Amino acid sequence: MATLYPLASLAQIENTPSKQDGIPDDLEEDLRAYGCKLIHQAGILLKQKQVAVAAAQVLFQRFWFVTSMKQFGVGDIGMGALYLASKLEECPIRMRDLINVYDLLLQRASHALVGKSVDMFQYHPMSYFGNTFYDMKDALVVAEMQILKRLGFNVHVVLPYGTLINYLRVLELTNREDVCTKAWGYLNDAHQTPVYALYQVPTIVCAAILLATRQLQIPLPSEPPACWWELFDADWEDVWSVGGSIMRLYRKRTEEEKNRVVGLVNKKDVRSWLEENAPQAGSDSTSAMSVT
Structure with missing residues (x-):
């Protein structure tokens, strides 16, 4: 194990x-x-x-x-x-x-x-x-x-909310209620993704601030050697990756995709789905095993 x-x-x-x-x-x-x-x-x-x-x-x-x-x-x-x-x-x-x-x-x-x-x-x-x-x-x-x-x-x-407030203070954004609200919302939405099991809290908080400030068109220093996320020891590629994971939540899904998820809440339905899609699922699993 x-x-x-x-x-x-x-x-x-x-x-x-x-x-x-x-x-x-x-x-x-x-x-x-x-x-x-x-x-x-x-x-x-x-x-x-x-x-x-x-x-x-x-x-x-x-x-x-x-x-x-x-x-x-x-x-x-x-x-x-x-x-x-x-x-x-x-x-x-x-x-x-x-x-x-x-x-x-x-x-x-x-x-x-x-x-x-x-x-x-x-x-x-x-x-x-x-x-x-x-x-x-x-x-x-x-x-x-x-x-x-x-x-x-x-x-x-470890939850990110206290860290968010501290970072917004450092960036002098606590007077912008819209930034605080949007960044807080992104942190909540991020719980629907695996990012809290993949990245450290500072990286996730920086991603939420990045999404909020870009949506509200608030400029922050982003050119070397004065990149704002480096203040918090966050790596740009990781911040960008977390932001992408959050934004994927908002993509449009077909009715078929929505119904498929709702219909697979318990393990019996998942097993039935796997039996029906065995050839395709099996090939995906085999290719995944070969990569690792």
């Missing part, structure tokens, strides 16, 4: 467990983003603190560098990550409330999957004496345990 780090190793990045099982890079990327969206939506409905939601998303992203989506569903692991992070950040939530919220979100996603209007959606609460609740409860307990086990209990998460 590969050595576990808060930041993924090169081998884990090049050949993730999901990729080894035949899941294409673009599908894994979309499933990671969708799982984090579910965590974010659940956090809002539960009125959970932002630090707990952000920590859950980071743990969720780390998990997929050591485990395949063929073994665990993004819905279950997202639920387990939020439950664990809420305890780590000392703002615990009730298991029953979390299960109810995820049941609501998954029902609404299934409703949209069949082409029905969201306005027509009606939630049907589960019976606490039926199998659904106890199946989800078991899945939640297993997910939390597996996150702890597979991450080697290394669940410390």
Whole structure:
């Protein structure tokens, strides 16, 4: 088994467990983003603190560098990550409330999957004496345990918000509310990507500031020897790479791509998809193995 780090190793990045099982890079990327969206939506409905939601998303992203989506569903692991992070950040939530919220979100996603209007959606609460609740409860307990086990209990998460404020002060941008708001938003959106498991926090914060200032057309010193990101020991190529990962979230997706992701929230659906796409998935996996 590969050595576990808060930041993924090169081998884990090049050949993730999901990729080894035949899941294409673009599908894994979309499933990671969708799982984090579910965590974010659940956090809002539960009125959970932002630090707990952000920590859950980071743990969720780390998990997929050591485990395949063929073994665990993004819905279950997202639920387990939020439950664990809420305890780590000392703002615990009730298991029953979390299960109810995820049941609501998954029902609404299934409703949209069949082409029905969201306005027509009606939630049907589960019976606490039926199998659904106890199946989800078991899945939640297993997910939390597996996150702890597979991450080697290394669940410390450094969040970027304090660093952002400090950097904006150095750049004398704290008086620009629009810059602060946009950069903060980019940091939140970045949780839908694996960048928090790939790069140090200063690099990610610099990328958020870069995107915000460029969108607002605010010039910052960018010519050697006075490059602003060098103040924070960030490498330009890494900053640019993180910015690209964030911007990929906003690309247009077809209805087919959206539905494919929603329909692969649990491991059974992923396994069925892999069986149906076995020739193509297998060739992708083989080529990936040969590269490494």
